Amino acid sequence: MRLYDTLTRSPVELPPPPGPIGIYWCGPTVYQRIHVGNGYAVTVLPLWLKRWLEASGYETKLVVNVTDINDKIYDAAPGASAELAAEATRWYVEDTDRLGLGRPDVEPTAVETVTEQIATIGELVDRGFAYESDGDVYFRVARFADYGRLSGQRPDAVEEQEPNPRKEDPRDFALWKANKPGEDTSWPSPWGLGRPGWHIECSVMAHKHLGDDFEIHGGGLDLVFPHHENEIAQSRSLGRGFARIWMHNGMLQFAGEEMHKSVGNDVTLQQALDRWGRETLLVFFLTGHWRKPLDYSDVTLEAAAARAERFRDVFRGASEPAADDAWERFSTALDDDFNTPAALAIMHEWRDHELLLRALAIFGLEALAEDEEAPAELVELAERRIEARSTRDFDEADRLRARIEGAGWDVRDEAGGYRLVRRR
Numbered sequence: 001m002r003l004y005d006t007l008t009r010s011p012v013e014l015p016p017p018p019g020p021i022g023i024y025w026c027g028p029t030v031y032q033r034i035h036v037g038n039g040y041a042v043t044v045l046p047l048w049l050k051r052w053l054e055a056s057g058y059e060t061k062l063v064v065n066v067t068d069i070n071d072k073i074y075d076a077a078p079g080a081s082a083e084l085a086a087e088a089t090r091w092y093v094e095d096t097d098r099l100g101l102g103r104p105d106v107e108p109t110a111v112e113t114v115t116e117q118i119a120t121i122g123e124l125v126d127r128g129f130a131y132e133s134d135g136d137v138y139f140r141v142a143r144f145a146d147y148g149r150l151s152g153q154r155p156d157a158v159e160e161q162e163p164n165p166r167k168e169d170p171r172d173f174a175l176w177k178a179n180k181p182g183e184d185t186s187w188p189s190p191w192g193l194g195r196p197g198w199h200i201e202c203s204v205m206a207h208k209h210l211g212d213d214f215e216i217h218g219g220g221l222d223l224v225f226p227h228h229e230n231e232i233a234q235s236r237s238l239g240r241g242f243a244r245i246w247m248h249n250g251m252l253q254f255a256g257e258e259m260h261k262s263v264g265n266d267v268t269l270q271q272a273l274d275r276w277g278r279e280t281l282l283v284f285f286l287t288g289h290w291r292k293p294l295d296y297s298d299v300t301l302e303a304a305a306a307r308a309e310r311f312r313d314v315f316r317g318a319s320e321p322a323a324d325d326a327w328e329r330f331s332t333a334l335d336d337d338f339n340t341p342a343a344l345a346i347m348h349e350w351r352d353h354e355l356l357l358r359a360l361a362i363f364g365l366e367a368l369a370e371d372e373e374a375p376a377e378l379v380e381l382a383e384r385r386i387e388a389r390s391t392r393d394f395d396e397a398d399r400l401r402a403r404i405e406g407a408g409w410d411v412r413d414e415a416g417g418y419r420l421v422r423r424r
């Protein structure tokens with residue numbers, strides 16, 4: 001299997017199974033219910049990848065962190081950030097559980113890793129890669145020759161981050177931030193009371209659970225700079241290989257705009273699941289290549305609902321054997337940079353129930369094979385409709401159909417009878 005790597009800007013081959021494949025994926029910052037786009041970025045994509053690797057014979061360990069110390073949380077709940085983070089973590093677990101894809105192997109939090117973060121910052125200071133300034137600690141970007149490589153910036157022309165007169169160099173970034181008024185959480189450290197910066201949290205959680213070297217580090221395209229650039233600098237300065245492959249997913253777009261709260265198009269994962277259901281939402285995510293932007297709209301979601309219904313229809317019909325190379329074609333599509341739209345197109349060709357179920361199961365879509373039984377009162381209406389039609393009372397038959405549809409079901413006439421199908 002090969003995956004496109006942002007760092008080398010080329011596809012990189014994974015070692016042969018069983019690996020092991022260690023994966024670190026940047027998880028949510030917990031201060032509100034997560035966006036539907038974030039649901040894809042932090043849950044669907046990494047869990048699908050894990051499930052496919054395991055179906056291919058790999059051993060995997062997936063770590064998705066929870067960022068529970070961050071400026072966004074302090075800003076969202078001045079004086080009560082810890083309570084908000086705890087509540088938003090529960091929302092995150094509740095909403096992503098509804099996707100039915102299982103959970104990552106480890107879900108570390110920044111709070112539980114503060115001790116290790118302080119130790120790592122101390123090591124960076126001791127080795128001259130970082131310096132203390134007024135209770136803050138900054139990473140000295142000039143000391144890391146490869147800085148800027150991930151985001152494709154020349155080291156001497158890197159964009160300034162976190163403008164601050166306490167820094168030696170505008171490119172430097174904070175590893176530790178002294179406690180400020182209004183910030184209700186802080187920890188003692190050799191540099192005084194404070195809290196870790198966001199970037200060091202991830203470097204340390206990845207190292208704690210996956211060691212010096214691991215295969216894949218992933219996250220949204222919006223994390224390339226500065227977050228992941230800084231993670232590489234921190235970790236590699238200490239002689240760690242860190243991640244070998246950097247995966248960055250494209251952003252969900254809402255009417256052509258990136259999905260961000262600021263432009264007023266925020267749809268939460270909870271709202272998306274309530275409105276479309278998990279099967280339609282998952283099929284929708286399958287239609288996009290993970291590296292490309294994907295348009296979230298009524299039109300694209302309706303199309304996904306229709307695709308889901310096509311799969312259900314396959315299971316309502318008779319199973320027909322697929323071509324001998326069917327699974328191989330499917331597998332080749334996923335092994336080539338995890339091309340889910342290509343795999344989806346192949347799945348739509350199949351009428352082989354067993355094969356299709358096997359493929360759907362990788363994406364958590366087994367439920368498409370189960371036809372829901374209609375409630376008894378609707379079956380009775382459908383029977384009366386057949387009777388009405390047999391006596392050519394078409395007005396009554398139409399009224400009965402309307403009542404069935406009003407209850408959220410369709411009645412389909414078929415050779416030898418009818419079928420009740422729930423509307424999705």
Ligand SMILES: [Zn+2]
Pocket residue numbers: 025026027202227
């Ligand atoms: Zn991260």
